[in-house]
Amino acid sequence: MSQSIRTKPVLILLQSVVAVRRLQAWLGLASGTASSTVRAALGLVAVGLCVSLVAACAVFRSYHLELGQTLDLVSAGKIDAAIGTHESHAGDRDEKDLLYFLEKGELLRLAGRYSESQQAWLEADRRVAVWEEQARLHPEMLLRDAGSLLVNDKTRAYPGQDFEKVMLTTRIALNHLALGEWDEARVAIKRTHEREALIAALRAKQVRRSEQAAGESGYTRDFRELNGYPVETIDSPEINALRNSYQNAFSHYLAGFLYEALGETSLASAGYRQAIELQPGVALLEDGLAGLDARQAQRRKVVADSTVRTDLLVVVETGLAPARRSVNINLPIVKDEEVFFAPISFPVLESQAGPAGAREIVVGEMLQAEGADITSVDLMSRRALKDEMPWIVLRAVTRATVKVALQKAASEEEDSRTARAATKIGSIVTEQADERAWRSLPAEIAVARVRVEPGIHDIGVDVGGMQHRYRVNLDGPFAVMSVRQIGATAYMSISPASSSDATLQRANTHGDGQSRHRLEEDVL
Amino acid sequence: MKIRSIRSACLIMVIMAAALAGGCSKQVRYGDAKAVETVNLDFGSTDLQLIAESMTRSLLQAPVVANGSRPIVTVQDVKNKTSEYIDTRAITDSIRAELVKSGRVRFAVDEVAMEEQISELERQQSEYYDAEQTAEIGRMVGAAYRLQGSILSIVKQNEDVKDVYYKFNLQLWNVQNGLLEWSDEKDIRKTES
Numbered sequence: 183m184s185q186s187i188r189t190k191p192v193l194i195l196l197q198s199v200v201a202v203r204r205l206q207a208w209l210g211l212a213s214g215t216a217s218s219t220v221r222a223a224l225g226l227v228a229v230g231l232c233v234s235l236v237a238a239c240a241v242f243r244s245y246h247l248e249l250g251q252t253l254d255l256v257s258a259g260k261i262d263a264a265i266g267t268h269e270s271h272a273g274d275r276d277e278k279d280l281l282y283f284l285e286k287g288e289l290l291r292l293a294g295r296y297s298e299s300q301q302a303w304l305e306a307d308r309r310v311a312v313w314e315e316q317a318r319l320h321p322e323m324l325l326r327d328a329g330s331l332l333v334n335d336k337t338r339a340y341p342g343q344d345f346e347k348v349m350l351t352t353r354i355a356l357n358h359l360a361l362g363e364w365d366e367a368r369v370a371i372k373r374t375h376e377r378e379a380l381i382a383a384l385r386a387k388q389v390r391r392s393e394q395a396a397g398e399s400g401y402t403r404d405f406r407e408l409n410g411y412p413v414e415t416i417d418s419p420e421i422n423a424l425r426n427s428y429q430n431a432f433s434h435y436l437a438g439f440l441y442e443a444l445g446e447t448s449l450a451s452a453g454y455r456q457a458i459e460l461q462p463g464v465a466l467l468e469d470g471l472a473g474l475d476a477r478q479a480q481r482r483k484v485v486a487d488s489t490v491r492t493d494l495l496v497v498v499e500t501g502l503a504p505a506r507r508s509v510n511i512n513l514p515i516v517k518d519e520e521v522f523f524a525p526i527s528f529p530v531l532e533s534q535a536g537p538a539g540a541r542e543i544v545v546g547e548m549l550q551a552e553g554a555d556i557t558s559v560d561l562m563s564r565r566a567l568k569d570e571m572p573w574i575v576l577r578a579v580t581r582a583t584v585k586v587a588l589q590k591a592a593s594e595e596e597d598s599r600t601a602r603a604a605t606k607i608g609s610i611v612t613e614q615a616d617e618r619a620w621r622s623l624p625a626e627i628a629v630a631r632v633r634v635e636p637g638i639h640d641i642g643v644d645v646g647g648m649q650h651r652y653r654v655n656l657d658g659p660f661a662v663m664s665v666r667q668i669g670a671t672a673y674m675s676i677s678p679a680s681s682s683d684a685t686l687q688r689a690n691t692h693g694d695g696q697s698r699h700r701l702e703e704d705v706l
Numbered sequence: 707m708k709i710r711s712i713r714s715a716c717l718i719m720v721i722m723a724a725a726l727a728g729g730c731s732k733q734v735r736y737g738d739a740k741a742v743e744t745v746n747l748d749f750g751s752t753d754l755q756l757i758a759e760s761m762t763r764s765l766l767q768a769p770v771v772a773n774g775s776r777p778i779v780t781v782q783d784v785k786n787k788t789s790e791y792i793d794t795r796a797i798t799d800s801i802r803a804e805l806v807k808s809g810r811v812r813f814a815v816d817e818v819a820m821e822e823q824i825s826e827l828e829r830q831q832s833e834y835y836d837a838e839q840t841a842e843i844g845r846m847v848g849a850a851y852r853l854q855g856s857i858l859s860i861v862k863q864n865e866d867v868k869d870v871y872y873k874f875n876l877q878l879w880n881v882q883n884g885l886l887e888w889s890d891e892k893d894i895r896k897t898e899s
Contacts, residue, residue, distance in 0.1 A: 372791070375791050379746075379748065383746065437791075445818055446793065446795065447783055447785070447786075448783065448784060448785065448786035448792060448793060448794035448795065449786070449791050449792075449793055451785065451786050451787070452786055452788065452789060452790055452791045452792065453791070455788075455789050456789055459789060482817055482820075
């Protein structure tokens with residue numbers, strides 16, 4: 183498989199055409215003796231085969247398994263090996279897709295290679311920008327895909343989930359902060375809410391269109407009617423409580439913090455307010471808005487005073503975004519004493535959450551703050567799947583109908599027993615749900631905010647019983663520290679308010695956890 | 707017959723795909739920066755211009771400005787009480803630019819620019835500057851009036867209609883005695899159906 187993945191698409195297309203010709207000759211169809219129906223059926227199979235092969239064997243690739251190997255290495259703290267594995271799975275394909283760059287950017291960020299991570303994510307961002315442009319000009323194109331209707335959903339170019347697109351620019355902003363580039367982070371944050379607004383407009387249009395289409399056809403697509411599907415994984419009060427799948431409180435709170443740091447209170451207040459609206463009842467978020475004027479007034483008083491305290495935002499990220507796994511159902515249909523199969527596949531989510539329990543921030547020996555959970559990528563992912571399910575069901579049912587029709591067409595021809603069997607097997611093996619998702623995103627994001635005197639501090643971050651301590655030198659009015667717990671390993675980065683003076687040092691780690699951060703050697 | 711119809715369907719699909727792909731190409735052109743923008747209901751350039759023009763016109767007619775005393779004003783925050791990312795500094799910058807152009811109002815350095823102002827003053831105290839031409843510390847002029855305000859929005863929507871109402875309020879306060887010398891509002895309503 184890996185060899186065929188690496189073959190150029192044009193070559194694959196030619197090979198497919200030759201293979202289909204040989205199959206036709208072997209079945210005796212090329213001579214003109216076979217019926218037009220069977221040839222038509224094989225023609226359609228050939229089209230599907232070509233589409234799927236041109237899509238670089240996406241039909242049979244299991245993204246779930248491939249990325250699982252990479253993420254196991256990340257959990258074990260072997261980040262460089264994980265990056266190598268990710269690259270080897272991508273191989274030397276000319277066309278690296280959006281997902282490749284999304285995952286690569288995250289892995290490089292964990293490794294503390296922020297500039298390289300930015301390059302990967304900016305490449306991903308360019309692909310999302312193309313999607314945005316297409317979606318804006320021709321939203322109907324997003325719903326149509328011949329390969330998806332003939333073979334399976336994986337033949338579609340991966341467009342990215344809406345929440346992944348929003349998260350992308352948020353994480354680009356975090357990288358900029360890690361590099362001390364606050365003005366550049368502002369650009370990324372501004373793009374985040376502009377992208378959110380565009381997605382909101384597009385989805386509103388799409389919902390209107392789908393309701394119109396459902397009204398005209400009288401066909402309602404409700405995934406709750408699927409027998410055997412674990413409906414509770416995508417239909418729960420927490421999932422339904424989300425306003426939508428793509429907006430998250432963390433992105434907006436980070437926007438508020440960043441605008442506040444840059445002295446833009448009118449924009450900061452909007453960021454904090456949006457965060458509150460998305461995640462109501464969280465004291466930390468409410469304090470962000472309520473205390474904005476007082477904090478700004480305090481800073482103005484000490485504008486020329488170098489001893490201003492540092493407002494430190496601690497971002498604690500845990501776990502991994504849920505994995506999508508394909509569940510296949512082959513419904514037997516008996517007609518005229520012959521069994522046909524209607525293969526249907528659906529994605530099911532598997533949680534990859536990190537350790538539960540409190541997220542506590544200790545400065546020196548004093549407990550300073552408890553982290554507040556403000557964003558769950560796990561829930562957003564479930565909500566995204568729930569919103570997508572009507573279309574997945576529609577495509578799956580359409581495919582199943584086409585595949586049963588092909589089997590019936592093959593069975594009507596007496597001389598084509600082999601073709602009959604091949605059509606049935608082909609119908610079943612090509613049916614797989616789309617398992618692709620940006621898996622290296624964190625499952626949960628919590629934040630805490632503390633104000634500390636400038637200087638060197640031992641900061642402890644307790645993540646569900648795993649304690650990590652870092653020695654950091656804080657200098658300036660604002661800083662962002664990010665700790666990512668994956669498995670037993672914690673990855674840390676800190677954003678200096680003034681990059682030239684920023685230093686950090688690993689102090690020690692308690693519990694079962696290991697710690698990694700961007701500096702390999704102690705610098706203090 | 708069936709093959710012919712499938713071929714026809716394929717041909718139609720290819721033509722449609724080509725048409726859609728061709729439709730993706732788009733033109734870029736310059737437009738009138740003052741033209742009315744109605745892309746969506748969000749706060750936009752037309753709203754900014756409407757507010758800035760209305761407030762500038764009104765302020766120039768206020769007695770404290772119209773009496774020709776060229777008052778010194780500093781710009782403070784215009785609070786954004788909406789959930790939209792509205793950069794209210796862009797609004798006050800436009801108002802300030804128009805007032806400065808009128809020659810009837812002078813502006814003192816505001817809080818946002820204070821850090822840069824102090825930094826430049828301190829920089830000039832260096833031995834590299836001609837002491838006779840150096841800006842002296844302690845000679846900055848304080849404002850007699852301060853400009854502050856707020857913008858809020860009320861959004862209502864149902865399945866068919868979305869209505870957004872913006873209220874922009876601006877006030878001119880006397881720093882010495884705390885009196886409100888001038889205030890005005892600009893309301894904007896936009897509806898999408």
